Amino acid sequence: MFRVSNTMEPFGIYVHWPFCLSKCPYCDFNSHVRDQIDQDRWCRAMLREIKHTANHWDGATVTSIFFGGGTPSLMPPKTISAVVEKVGEYWGLDQKVEITVEANPTSVESGRFAELKNAGVNRISLGVQALDNDVLSFLGRGHSVTEAIAAIEIAATHFERYSFDLIYARPGQTLLDWHQELDSALALAGSHLSLYQLTIERGTPFYGLWQQGRLTQLDENQAAEMYEFTQERLSDAGLPGYEISNHATPGSECQHNLLYWHYGNYAGVGPGAHARLKKDNQKYALERRKLPERWLQMVETEGHGTRQAEALNTNDRLVELVLMGLRTHRGIPHAQFLSEIGKPIESCLDNEALNAFLANNLLANEKGVLRATASGRARLNAITESLLA
Numbered sequence: 001m002f003r004v005s006n007t008m009e010p011f012g013i014y015v016h017w018p019f020c021l022s023k024c025p026y027c028d029f030n031s032h033v034r035d036q037i038d039q040d041r042w043c044r045a046m047l048r049e050i051k052h053t054a055n056h057w058d059g060a061t062v063t064s065i066f067f068g069g070g071t072p073s074l075m076p077p078k079t080i081s082a083v084v085e086k087v088g089e090y091w092g093l094d095q096k097v098e099i100t101v102e103a104n105p106t107s108v109e110s111g112r113f114a115e116l117k118n119a120g121v122n123r124i125s126l127g128v129q130a131l132d133n134d135v136l137s138f139l140g141r142g143h144s145v146t147e148a149i150a151a152i153e154i155a156a157t158h159f160e161r162y163s164f165d166l167i168y169a170r171p172g173q174t175l176l177d178w179h180q181e182l183d184s185a186l187a188l189a190g191s192h193l194s195l196y197q198l199t200i201e202r203g204t205p206f207y208g209l210w211q212q213g214r215l216t217q218l219d220e221n222q223a224a225e226m227y228e229f230t231q232e233r234l235s236d237a238g239l240p241g242y243e244i245s246n247h248a249t250p251g252s253e254c255q256h257n258l259l260y261w262h263y264g265n266y267a268g269v270g271p272g273a274h275a276r277l278k279k280d281n282q283k284y285a286l287e288r289r290k291l292p293e294r295w296l297q298m299v300e301t302e303g304h305g306t307r308q309a310e311a312l313n314t315n316d317r318l319v320e321l322v323l324m325g326l327r328t329h330r331g332i333p334h335a336q337f338l339s340e341i342g343k344p345i346e347s348c349l350d351n352e353a354l355n356a357f358l359a360n361n362l363l364a365n366e367k368g369v370l371r372a373t374a375s376g377r378a379r380l381n382a383i384t385e386s387l388l389a
């Protein structure tokens, strides 16, 4: 049986399941299609890497576990249960630990929700992506709108906390289309929604089509207009944005994702998983081997699949803290910056840019916190680039 305790400092575990039934044409995640998976072997390797991580890196009582992918809802529930048990055994689980599994809304996967709940899962994040069958087929998704709605309803009966993702700013989509789709989504939503703009990632089939001129991205202004509309509509519905693409009723934010944006520490298990972990008071960035078979072989021979563990210097941490912290509505507390970097935040950023963004209401610096306003979050790449120049 695992230890359960109450803690103040958040610490999370990310578990990457690298397999999907098929590859979506826009996806650049570390996901792979395989005919056969030796489930027992994979379960043993996951547990072994957890043990190695716990024995070699500083940790704390675990406040969140996130099973991402790939399609982790295709993991056998007994593997999920074994991972949760092992994490509890090594680090202990906080009384309010959040355990999320990403799932696709197919009938096969929604049929497993009860088993996932028995395995300890208390939050489901569904990759719905669109509420239009033509768009789902354009996105290469393996589910229909009817299946997606059924999966959301099944999730709602099993889990108090469920969320689903939608992709907008798609080629040819109008503001009116998005308005209607968002209204349908809000009618199905619980306390959390993730709303991403479509991006064309290098190396994906969509990228190839875009290069050939066979797929056009929405104009930047149209996308910005949709973003601003989304912020207003979701705030009015009681799910304000707490991060660029994430909306929740207060208190229902995904604690695991907040850990990344608040620059906390977390372990990563499985192919391609990243981590930010400490040893002897030094923060490290860890990356596991990406190819599933290579990772598996390395774990079986060495106990871990770490490809790289790099000590982060002050400048690395400064850049990460700014890039992550400004994504959130909370922003970057001056006190956290000072303790992480050893200097006041204003002295580490380009002052001319900072003052211009403050004057234009794109950033706010008040009550001991530097944060991006809603308009600032819509233009964050340009802002962070200037601040860190």
Ligand code: SF4
Pocket (backbone or CB within 6 Å): 019, 020, 022, 023, 024, 027, 028, 029, 031, 069, 070, 071, 104, 127
């Ligand atoms: S299901 Fe998700 S992870 Fe798998 S290929 Fe599609 S977008 Fe990528």
